[in-house]
Amino acid sequence: MLKKSVRYSSVFCFVYFGSYLFNFITLKPKITLKDIARELEVSISTVSKALKNSEEISRDTKEKVQAFARLYNYKPNNIAVSLKNKRTKNIGVVIPDIVHHFFTTVIRGIEKYANAKGYNVIVCLSEESFDKEVINMEMLANGSIDGFIMSLSSETQAKGDYNHLKEVTEQGIPVVLFDRITHEIDCDKVVIDDKLGGYLATKKLIEQGKQRIALIATDDYLSVSKARSQGYTKALLDHGIPVEPSRILKLPTMEMDEDRIRDFFETSDMDAVLCVNEIFAVYSMGLALEKGLKIPEDIAFIGFTDGLLSKYAHPSLTVVAQHGERMGEISAQMLIEKVESENEEETFQTKILEPTLVLRNSTIN
Amino acid sequence: MLKKSVRYSSVFCFVYFGSYLFNFITLKPKITLKDIARELEVSISTVSKALKNSEEISRDTKEKVQAFARLYNYKPNNIAVSLKNKRTKNIGVVIPDIVHHFFTTVIRGIEKYANAKGYNVIVCLSEESFDKEVINMEMLANGSIDGFIMSLSSETQAKGDYNHLKEVTEQGIPVVLFDRITHEIDCDKVVIDDKLGGYLATKKLIEQGKQRIALIATDDYLSVSKARSQGYTKALLDHGIPVEPSRILKLPTMEMDEDRIRDFFETSDMDAVLCVNEIFAVYSMGLALEKGLKIPEDIAFIGFTDGLLSKYAHPSLTVVAQHGERMGEISAQMLIEKVESENEEETFQTKILEPTLVLRNSTIN
DNA sequence: TTGTACGCGTTATCAC
DNA sequence: GTGATAACGCGTACAA
Numbered sequence: 082m083l084k085k086s087v088r089y090s091s092v093f094c095f096v097y098f099g100s101y102l103f104n105f106i107t108l109k110p111k112i113t114l115k116d117i118a119r120e121l122e123v124s125i126s127t128v129s130k131a132l133k134n135s136e137e138i139s140r141d142t143k144e145k146v147q148a149f150a151r152l153y154n155y156k157p158n159n160i161a162v163s164l165k166n167k168r169t170k171n172i173g174v175v176i177p178d179i180v181h182h183f184f185t186t187v188i189r190g191i192e193k194y195a196n197a198k199g200y201n202v203i204v205c206l207s208e209e210s211f212d213k214e215v216i217n218m219e220m221l222a223n224g225s226i227d228g229f230i231m232s233l234s235s236e237t238q239a240k241g242d243y244n245h246l247k248e249v250t251e252q253g254i255p256v257v258l259f260d261r262i263t264h265e266i267d268c269d270k271v272v273i274d275d276k277l278g279g280y281l282a283t284k285k286l287i288e289q290g291k292q293r294i295a296l297i298a299t300d301d302y303l304s305v306s307k308a309r310s311q312g313y314t315k316a317l318l319d320h321g322i323p324v325e326p327s328r329i330l331k332l333p334t335m336e337m338d339e340d341r342i343r344d345f346f347e348t349s350d351m352d353a354v355l356c357v358n359e360i361f362a363v364y365s366m367g368l369a370l371e372k373g374l375k376i377p378e379d380i381a382f383i384g385f386t387d388g389l390l391s392k393y394a395h396p397s398l399t400v401v402a403q404h405g406e407r408m409g410e411i412s413a414q415m416l417i418e419k420v421e422s423e424n425e426e427e428t429f430q431t432k433i434l435e436p437t438l439v440l441r442n443s444t445i446n
Numbered sequence: 447m448l449k450k451s452v453r454y455s456s457v458f459c460f461v462y463f464g465s466y467l468f469n470f471i472t473l474k475p476k477i478t479l480k481d482i483a484r485e486l487e488v489s490i491s492t493v494s495k496a497l498k499n500s501e502e503i504s505r506d507t508k509e510k511v512q513a514f515a516r517l518y519n520y521k522p523n524n525i526a527v528s529l530k531n532k533r534t535k536n537i538g539v540v541i542p543d544i545v546h547h548f549f550t551t552v553i554r555g556i557e558k559y560a561n562a563k564g565y566n567v568i569v570c571l572s573e574e575s576f577d578k579e580v581i582n583m584e585m586l587a588n589g590s591i592d593g594f595i596m597s598l599s600s601e602t603q604a605k606g607d608y609n610h611l612k613e614v615t616e617q618g619i620p621v622v623l624f625d626r627i628t629h630e631i632d633c634d635k636v637v638i639d640d641k642l643g644g645y646l647a648t649k650k651l652i653e654q655g656k657q658r659i660a661l662i663a664t665d666d667y668l669s670v671s672k673a674r675s676q677g678y679t680k681a682l683l684d685h686g687i688p689v690e691p692s693r694i695l696k697l698p699t700m701e702m703d704e705d706r707i708r709d710f711f712e713t714s715d716m717d718a719v720l721c722v723n724e725i726f727a728v729y730s731m732g733l734a735l736e737k738g739l740k741i742p743e744d745i746a747f748i749g750f751t752d753g754l755l756s757k758y759a760h761p762s763l764t765v766v767a768q769h770g771e772r773m774g775e776i777s778a779q780m781l782i783e784k785v786e787s788e789n790e791e792e793t794f795q796t797k798i799l800e801p802t803l804v805l806r807n808s809t810i811n
Numbered sequence: 812t813t814g815t816a817c818g819c820g821t822t823a824t825c826a827c
Numbered sequence: 828g829t830g831a832t833a834a835c836g837c838g839t840a841c842a843a
Contacts, residue, residue, distance in 0.1 A: 201570065
C-alpha cells in the first residue's frame with residue numbers, strides 16, 4: 082500500500098521532517114531501525130543499543146538517536162520482536178458465544194488484567210461448534226498467541242473429544258479452562274462451584290416455604306448445567322423433599338426454546354423455579370405473569386448469571402452470581418504466570434470461586 | 447519453556463516419530479522448515495517449495511516432504527509469515543465497552559466475516575476512556591494488525607481529539623469507523639441512520655395518539671445520541687407538536703443513573719418516552735409500573751438496541767433495531783477490502799444502514 | 812530438479 | 828564506543 086523509496090536528506094532534523102512530511106501524499110510510513118541507522122550514518126546495532134539506553138553507547142550518539150527516534154515516532158515492530166523473542170504478548174480467548182452476558186464479563190476481566198500486563202486479547206468464537214473450536218485453536222496455535230483461555234463449546238462437551246486441547250498442551254502452550262471445563266486435560270482451571278450455587282438457590286427457595294420446586298436446565302453433557310442440577314437435587318434430598326422428575330425440564334442447549342418452556346409450564350405443577358440461566362428464568366416469569374400468578378407469592382424464581390436482564394426485569398430476578406469478571410481476571414493471571422514462568426515444573430491448579438446469591442424481587446425477602 | 451535439542455534419528459518415519467514422542471516428557475515442540483530439511487537432508491527452500499506443491503520439485507521429494515510434514519503436523523509459523531508478507535491477518539477492534547449488547551453483536555458480525563476470510567480479531571476495550579483508546583491503538587499499530595475497526599469512546603467524542611486516528615491513517619493503516627464516528631477523519635464508515643431511527647420511533651408514538659412524548663438521551667457530544675435526539679425533535683415539529691425542554695433528560699453518558707431518571711419521572715409530565723438505549727427504557731418502564739401506570743395505554747415506551755432486555759422485559763419493549771451484526775459484517779468487509787486492495791486510490795465510503803422499528807408490547811399495536 | 816542467498820525487523824554476541 | 832554477524836522462520840529470485 083505504500084513504499085518508502087525517498088532518500089532522506091541528511092542535514093538537519095527539520096529537513097528530515099520535511100522530507101517525510103512531503104513524502105508523496107503525506108504518507109508517513111513506519112520507520113525502522115535501519116532507516117534511523119541510514120540517516121544518522123551509524124550501524125543498526127548502535128541504534129538498537131542507543132534506544133535501549135545501553136551503557137556501551139556514547140552520550141552523544143544516544144541523544145542524537147533518541148531525538149531522531151522521537152521525532153519520527155519510532156516504535157519497534159511487534160512482529161519482529163515476537164519472532165525474535167518467541168513471545169507474542171497475545172492471549173487467545175476461545176469461547177462459545179459472546180452475546181451471553183456471562184462470557185462478556187469474563188472477556189472484560191481478561192482484557193483488564195491482560196492489558197495491564199501488556200498483553201492483547203484475540204477473541205475467537207466457537208459458536209458452540211466443535212469444528213470451529215478446533216479450527217480457531219489451530220489458527221492461533223501456530224505462533225499467534227502465547228497461551229489460551231477457553232470455555233468449551235457444548236458440542237465439544239457432548240462429544241467428549243479433547244484432542245485439540247491435548248495437542249496444544251503437548252506443544253507446551255499453556256491453557257486455562259474456565260466455566261465449561263473438562264477434567265480430562267491437565268491444565269489450570271477456573272470455575273465457580275456450580276453445585277453449591279444450585280444448592281444455595283434451592284435451599285433458599287425451600288426456606289421460603291416452597292415445596293414444589295421445578296428445575297429448567299440443559300442436558301447433562303454441559304458440565305455447568307449438570308453441576309447445578311446436582312446441587313438442586315442434593316438440596317431437595319437434604320430437606321427431605323423427593324425429587325419429582327416431572328418438575329425437571331432439560332433442554333438440549335442453552336438456547337431459548339420458548340415452546341418447550343411454555344409446554345412445561347402448562348403441564349407441570351410448581352411453586353418455584355430454578356433456571357440454569359437468566360433468560361430461561363425471565364421468560365418463565367413472563368409466562369407466570371400471563372397466567373395471573375403473583376411473583377414471588379404464588380411462584381418464585383431464581384436464575385443463574387447476574388446480568389442486565391436479571392437486574393432490570395419485572396420483577397427483578399434473584400440470581401446466583403457467577404462473578405464473570407473476577408473469573409476472567411483470575412484466568413488471565415494464571416495464564417500469564419504460566420507463560421512467563423521459566424521453570425518446567427508442570428503443576429496445575431483448579432480455582433473454585435464461591436457463587437453468591439443476589440436477592441431480588443422474584444423471591445420473598 | 448521447551449527446547450528442541452534432540453537430534454532426530456534419520457532412518458524411517460516411525461523412528462522419527464519415536465524420537466519425537468519420547469522427546470523428554472512427551473513434549474512435541476512445533477516443527478519448522480529447518481527441522482524437516484535437516485531430517486530429510488534437503489535444503490530449506492526445497493522443503494518450502496515442496497510443501498507448496500511447486501512444479502520445480504520432483505514428485506518424489508514432494509511426496510517425501512509432504513508425508514513428513516503431515517506426520518509431524520507441520521504448520522507454518524504465523525509470525526514469520528507475517529514478518530515476511532507484512533500482513534498479519536489480524537484485525538484490531540477497539541470499542542468502548544463489551545457489556546452493551548449492541549457492541550457484542552457487532553463483534554459477532556466482525557468475527558463471522560473476518561474468520562471466514564482467515565482473519566483473527568483482536569479486541570481492545572477503551573472503556574470510554576480517551577487515553578486507553580490511544581494506548582490500545584498504539585499497541586496494535588506497531589505491526590500487530592492490518593487494520594482497525596472502531597467505535598469512538600465517549601471521552602474521545604467529547605474531546606474532539608482525533609490525532610491518534612489521523613496518525614494511523616497517515617501511516618497507511620486502513621480504518622473503519624462504526625456507530626460512534628467522526629467526520630474529521632477520512633476513512634470508511636458504517637452507521638445506522640440514527641436520526642431516522644429517532645424520527646420513526648417518535649412518529650410511531652405520535653400516531654398512537656401520544657402528545658407528551660419525553661426523551662431520555664445523553665449529552666450531544668455522543669454522536670449517536672445527538673442524531674437520535676434530532677430525529678425526535680424533527681418528528682415532533684413535523685407534526686406540529688412543540689418541543690418541551692422539561693420533557694427532555696440528557697444524561698452525561700450511556701451509564702445508568704437511576705436517581706436522575708427517577709427524578710425526571712417525578713417532575714415531568716408525559717404519556718410516552720423515547721430512550722436512546724434499552725436499559726434506560728426498561729428501567730423507566732419499571733418506574734411507570736411502580737406508579738401504577740398502564741403500559742402502553744397510560745404511557746408508552748420505545749428504546750434503541752434490540753437486545754435480550756427488550757425482548758424479555760415485561761412488557762416487552764418496542765425498539766429501534768440497530769442491526770449490530772450486519773454492521774459488524776459490513777465493517778469487516780470494507781476493512782478487508784481495503785487491506786487487500788493493492789491500488790493506492792483513496793476513496794472512502796460511508797455506509798448508512800436503515801434502522802428498523804421492532805414493535806412489541808410497550809407500544810400500542 | 813535442487814540449492815544459495817537475501818530480506819522481513821529486531822536483538823544479542825562478539826570483535827574491533 | 829561502535830559495528831559486523833548470526834539468528835528467529837519463512838519465501839523467493841536467481842544460480843547451479
